Amino acid sequence: MTDTALSKVAIIGIGLIGASVALAARHRKSDCHIALYDRDEAVRKTAQGLNIGDEICADSAACVADADLVILAVPVGAMKAVMSKIKSHLKQGAIITDTGSTKRSVIRDIGPLIPDNCHLIAGHPLAGTEFSGPEAGFPSLFEGRYWLIIPGEAPQEKVSQLEQFLSALGAMTEQMDAEYHDRVLALTSHLPHLIAYTIVGTATDLEQDLKNDVIRFSASGFRDFTRIAASDPVMWRDVFINNDEAILEMLQRFNEDLSYLQRAIRWKEGDKLFELFSRTRDIRRSIIDAGQDS
Ligand code: NAP
Numbered sequence: 001m002t003d004t005a006l007s008k009v010a011i012i013g014i015g016l017i018g019a020s021v022a023l024a025a026r027h028r029k030s031d032c033h034i035a036l037y038d039r040d041e042a043v044r045k046t047a048q049g050l051n052i053g054d055e056i057c058a059d060s061a062a063c064v065a066d067a068d069l070v071i072l073a074v075p076v077g078a079m080k081a082v083m084s085k086i087k088s089h090l091k092q093g094a095i096i097t098d099t100g101s102t103k104r105s106v107i108r109d110i111g112p113l114i115p116d117n118c119h120l121i122a123g124h125p126l127a128g129t130e131f132s133g134p135e136a137g138f139p140s141l142f143e144g145r146y147w148l149i150i151p152g153e154a155p156q157e158k159v160s161q162l163e164q165f166l167s168a169l170g171a172m173t174e175q176m177d178a179e180y181h182d183r184v185l186a187l188t189s190h191l192p193h194l195i196a197y198t199i200v201g202t203a204t205d206l207e208q209d210l211k212n213d214v215i216r217f218s219a220s221g222f223r224d225f226t227r228i229a230a231s232d233p234v235m236w237r238d239v240f241i242n243n244d245e246a247i248l249e250m251l252q253r254f255n256e257d258l259s260y261l262q263r264a265i266r267w268k269e270g271d272k273l274f275e276l277f278s279r280t281r282d283i284r285r286s287i288i289d290a291g292q293d294s
Pocket of ligand 1: 012013015017018038039040043073074075076082099101102124126127128129130132235
């Protein structure tokens with residue numbers, strides 16, 4: 001791992017993402033000291049047992065003390081409470097970043113709490129699984145994945161330090177505006193999760209016999225939806241509540257496109273279906289070509 005000029009990195013929240021950052025840093029021979037904190041004692045014990053990071057702290061203040069980089073890896077609805085607890089214990093000049101799936105809400109919630117001598121650079125790794133908790137973490141999670149960052153007012157030197165650290169985890173960083181981030185992610189991530197939650201929810205509402213057979217004869221389409229719909233309920237509740245505007249906008253467009261398909265099926269307009277399915281197949285090919293398919 002290249003020298004990032006960061007001596008200590010503090011991670012708050014030892015779930016899939018927080019644990020994976022620590023494991024990736026260790027795996028790639030980072031020389032930073034990695035301290036972690038989670039509010040749940042059982043999680044802290046598990047992380048200790050799994051040998052995640054260099055130090056598991058019993059409180060968030062001790063965790064962030066002297067840290068050059070603080071990474072908030074908690075659900076987006078918890079960011080403000082965490083920031084309120086740590087704000088008076090931050091090192092002068094520290095970079096504060098997060099891994100939250102929504103960006104405008106995080107900047108709105110924690111931006112005003114950042115001390116004058118610290119620098120907020122919000123972030124979002126486009127990497128994850130449907131699993132949560134420290135046991136779910138693995139060191140290659142970010143390899144070849146985008147990690148979007150919102151530099152805001154942070155000095156270039158701090159932005160470069162963060163980018164270097166994230167690149168050393170294997171991620172590809174890209175700078176983005178928070179509003180644009182939320183609109184793009186509403187379509188590429190949040191809406192697909194909403195659709196999966198809906199389809200699996202519909203299946204659970206079917207009468208018992210039908211429901212049993214849906215599960216028994218579950219074909220790959222439904223199976224894929226159940227995987228997505230198994231994602232952490234707290235994390236996703238917070239995402240929908242905190243990116244409501246962009247999600248509702250995309251949902252409106254989605255409903256219009258669904259009505260178009262409904263009509264094409266009703267009137268047996270096979271050409272319309274064929275044209276759409278051909279276009280969507282091309283999108284799949286371009287995702288594979290970009291190496292972002294798994
Ligand atoms: P996770 O596995 O559920 O872990 C989150 C951890 O944070 C849990 O151990 C939770 O403890 C802890 N936590 C919650 N509130 C806290 C607080 N106030 N103080 C300290 N710890 C607290 O979640 P994750 O998947 O790692 O996600 C973390 C963040 O990354 C979220 O903002 C999410 O939107 C984002 N993200 C997730 C993915 C993904 O695929 N999972 C991908 C990209 C970004 P409790 O169990 O006690 O609540």
